[in-house]
Each structure stands twice: as structure tokens, then as C-alpha cells.
Amino acid sequence: MPAFLLEDPDVEILEEYDPDIPASNPLEYLQRVRREAEKCPSVVVADIDVTTFKDKQTVLVSPSTGFIPAEEGFAPTVPAQRKLAAQFSNVRQVSVHLHKKKKEKAEQEQKLKLPAMKDESGWKQLCLGCGVSPEGSVEEGEEGRQGEGQGATTDSKKVIYICIGRPPSLHILITMDQWTVIQVLDFHITWLQRHGFSTIQAQWLYALMVCLEKPLYPDTAASLRTLSRCCSAIRATLDSKEDDRLAPLNLLICLVSRYFDQGDLADT
Known part of the structure; x- marks a missing residue:
């Protein structure tokens, strides 16, 4: 039924009318308006010549x-990617259970002391360790910790130790809140772009992604997209399918696209 009933027993309902002749009364005018509206399509698309705007365009997307x-041959098949995403989901569920269980126990024990959330150099030494530069000085200006190194170099003035990073244990992860997880993930992506890819970094990236809470913050989703692009760029430089870096690179790319819903970055 119409929203506004245009009926009058003394006025004939118009089916056809001459548009050149003015309406004889208000009701007839409203009837004409309704008839014209019924003939209009529900959706109207303007036919615009967009070429006239090309010279005025200032932003290119x-x-x-x-x-x-x-x-x-350098990427897993789609079924294999879905299987990896399902396995990752199971790992996250187990992680949540262990996280709660271990956290209750950890509260009764001495809390692990970690670097401050914004302490990039502290997190870098914890996660990746420190190495000796060709000139004989420690990277990032940090000296290694005695007893934690793989080896040492000696000269007449000082001993510089090469120390390795610490794997992402559950004890470390349960001590990190969500904001720290996100910040350290951003650090790792920066280090990945700056220094390249390593096995210990792959372990940390995977562990941090396990700890990420969904739904993602927009900035976190953007960071994961950057991670996927970096991994794809490193993968493109590999010469052999037997390269040890290929599997972890593919895994990280798969998780970003298949689990964290960045489908436009998926291998197809």
C-alpha cells in the first residue's frame, strides 16, 4: 500500500495524462508525481566521461x-597452507591453556625480569644476541655477557664475546603483556628489514604471533602485512628449494594470509 493514499471518490484516478496541460487540482498533481516516480528506475548511473579529470588528478593509488x-615450487599448496593454519590455531589454543596455568604458578615464583617495552637494544640482545663486527667491536655498541657466548676473540686490550639470542620460552612469553608482544613484534620486523632473516628470529616471530590476540588492532594488522611482504622479498632471493630459510618464510607468509585474514597476500 502507498505511504500516502491519493484517492478521492469525486476525482478520477489518472492512468494517462497530457504533461503539457497543468493539473486541475492538487490531488491530480500528486497523482502525476507518483506516476512519474513509478517510471523511474531504482538505480540511476550517470554516464560521465572520466578522461576529462585525468589532467586534474593529484593522487595515484x-x-x-x-x-x-x-x-x-617455492610455496606450499593451498591445502597445505590451510593445514598449517589449522595447526597454528591448535597451538594457540594450547598456548592459552598453558599461559593461564603457568601464569598462576609464576605469580608465586620470582617474576622474570625483561627489558622495558620500548628498550629496543635490550630486546635485541635478549632475542637475537650480539655479534662481533668485522672491525672487532660489538654490534649496536653492546658487549657480550661472559659465559653466554659461542666463542671469544682476544687482543692486548680486551676480550669481546659473541653471545647468542635466547629462544622464546613459555616463561618469557607469559611475562609479556599484549602491548609488549606487539612492540617486540614491531622490533623484529624492523630487524628483519635491517639485518635479514635468521632461524632464531623465525622462532620469535612465530611465538609472538601465537600470543597475538584477535581481532587485531589496525596497526598490528599493518605490521603483519609488512612482515609478509618482507618475507616474500627474502624468499624471492633464494636460489634453491633446499634453502633452510624457505620453510619458515613460507610458514610466516601462510599464517599472515590464512590465519590473520590478509588473503590478498596469500600464495595461490
């Missing part, structure tokens, strides 16, 4: 995501 697709 590239459709590219920056993700580099894998060469044939």
Missing part, C-alpha cells in the same frame, strides 16, 4: 600490495 608471488 597503486593496486599492487607489494607482495612478491613465489616461483613455481
